[in-house]
Amino acid sequence: MTIIYGINNCDTVKKTQKWLTANNVNYTFHDFRKDGFSDTLLTQFFELIDWNDLLNKRSTTFRNLDESMKNNLTKETVFKAMLEQPTLIKRPVLIKDGKLTVGFKADNYQVIFN
Numbered sequence: 001m002t003i004i005y006g007i008n009n010c011d012t013v014k015k016t017q018k019w020l021t022a023n024n025v026n027y028t029f030h031d032f033r034k035d036g037f038s039d040t041l042l043t044q045f046f047e048l049i050d051w052n053d054l055l056n057k058r059s060t061t062f063r064n065l066d067e068s069m070k071n072n073l074t075k076e077t078v079f080k081a082m083l084e085q086p087t088l089i090k091r092p093v094l095i096k097d098g099k100l101t102v103g104f105k106a107d108n109y110q111v112i113f114n
Contacts, residue, residue, distance in 0.1 A: 002027040005041075006091035008034065013092045016104040025113055032086035042083055045093060048100035051078050056090040 004020070006013035008031050020027050045054055055078055056062060062070070069077060082088045094101045096112060 002094065002096045003030060004028070005030045005032065005089075005093040005095070007032055007087065010091045012104050016092045016094070016109075019104070019106060019109055023109075023113060032089075037083070037086045039079075039083055042079060045089070045100060046075070046079065048095070048098070049102065051075050053102060054082075054089055054093075056088055059087055061085050061087040 002020070002025060004013065004016060004027050006016075006029075008029075013029075017027075017029065055073075065081070069081070078088075090102045092102075092104060094112075101108065101112060
């Protein structure tokens with residue numbers, strides 16, 4: 001089972017969904033805002049990928065964080081912040097066969113689904 005996590009209005013999520021559909025990949029989409037987000041799900045993400053690779057430092061949400069927080073990031077502070085504001089997570093998050101991939105690049109997806 002392939003699961004895509006993100007938010008519905010994210011352009012990268014839309015590109016990913018379009019690519020998956022065009023390549024006949026069955027997937028389930030989990031919208032953080034509509035379907036919810038829990039510490040259990042975030043813990044799963046943290047177990048599958050380093051939190052530094054999951055953190056979206058280019059997001060508006062990250063840029064709006066307090067400077068002291070941005071300068072003192074730890075696994076614990078990032079976990080708490082992501083739980084409160086899932087838009088801090090790079091999108092989309094794809095989980096396939098127990099492996100987690102962040103972001104969308106067609107070349108990477110071609111490898112994942114071949």
